[in-house]
Amino acid sequence: MFHPSHFAAVLLFSLFASTVFGITMRDTPQRMFRYGAYCFILFIGSAIVLSWVMLLIAR
Amino acid sequence: MSTTPNKPVAGKKSDEGFVYLPLIAGWLFPGAGHFLQGKWIRGMLLAVSIVAMFVLGLAMQGLLYTSVQDILSMLGVAGDLGTGLLYLLSRMFGLGAQPIQTTVADYGTKFIVVAGLLNIIAAVDAHNLRTGRKS
Numbered sequence: 001m002f003h004p005s006h007f008a009a010v011l012l013f014s015l016f017a018s019t020v021f022g023i024t025m026r027d028t029p030q031r032m033f034r035y036g037a038y039c040f041i042l043f044i045g046s047a048i049v050l051s052w053v054m055l056l057i058a059r
Numbered sequence: 060m061s062t063t064p065n066k067p068v069a070g071k072k073s074d075e076g077f078v079y080l081p082l083i084a085g086w087l088f089p090g091a092g093h094f095l096q097g098k099w100i101r102g103m104l105l106a107v108s109i110v111a112m113f114v115l116g117l118a119m120q121g122l123l124y125t126s127v128q129d130i131l132s133m134l135g136v137a138g139d140l141g142t143g144l145l146y147l148l149s150r151m152f153g154l155g156a157q158p159i160q161t162t163v164a165d166y167g168t169k170f171i172v173v174a175g176l177l178n179i180i181a182a183v184d185a186h187n188l189r190t191g192r193k194s
Contacts, residue, residue, distance in 0.1 A: 002118035009166045012115060013173070016108040020177040023101050024184040027194055 007047075014043035081189045085182030087143040092185025105181045112174035113145050116155075121167025123155030135168075141175025 004012065022036025085092025090106030093099075117123075123146065124135030139146050149155055159165050187193040 001120055002115060003161075003163050004119070006162075006166075009119075009163070009170075013112075013166075013170065016112045017173065017177060019104055019108040020181060023105055024180050 010044065010047045014040050014047075018043060078189055079186065081185035082182050085185040086141070086178065089142070089145075089178050089181060092182055093188070096185065096188050098188065109142070109174050109178050109181065110145065112170050112177070113142055116167040116170030116174060117149065119167025119170065120157060120159075120161070120164040121155060121169070121171045122157070122159050122164070123149055123171060125150065125156075135172055138172035138175045141177075141179040142171070143178065146175065 018036045018040035021039045022032040022034075026032045026035045081092035081095050083092075084095055088106070089109035090102035090104075093102030093105060124132055124139050127133040127136055155171065157164075159168060184193065
């Protein structure tokens with residue numbers, strides 16, 4: 001069985017979802033790559049920000 | 060960073076043959092709709108991403124939704140069905156049947172549902188390629 005850490009799960013989820021978003025939402029390979037990278041950064045960034053917000057709320 | 064959406068391409072492909080074949084093939088197996096149109100790299104990336112997400116979801120002991128007892132289960136079944144044959148084969152072999160007991164298993168359940176939803180997006184993209192709305 002596979003038991004990743006929570007952050008590893010976020011990384012995997014973001015990688016796969018961003019790949020599909022990039023390919024399906026844009027026309028050219030360069031724009032696909034850029035949009036995929038953009039989505040990946042947004043996924044990871046929002047997860048980190050929300051994690052800190054939840055930590056501060058819990059205190 | 061440019062995030063402008065795709066511009067619609069004027070219908071340059073003819074409507075010869077069965078237009079919905081890439082849509083159905085893409086739903087049944089991730090990436091198949093793109094393979095049918097010679098988009099090998101796109102299809103391979105989609106297939107690897109969606110199949111990996113589904114398999115990792117099962118490996119995390121995620122749950123495959125099978126019954127529609129409430130609205131959330133119904134939505135879960137709809138999402139899972141998006142993976143097409145992967146869902147049917149997994150059901151056939153009894154995978155993903157154990158109840159969720161850990162946090163990681165809950166993540167796995169979400170991985171499986173999202174893999175199905177992403178596959179639907181990919182199948183619609185294959186259909187758009189077939190009809191010429193996307194190049």
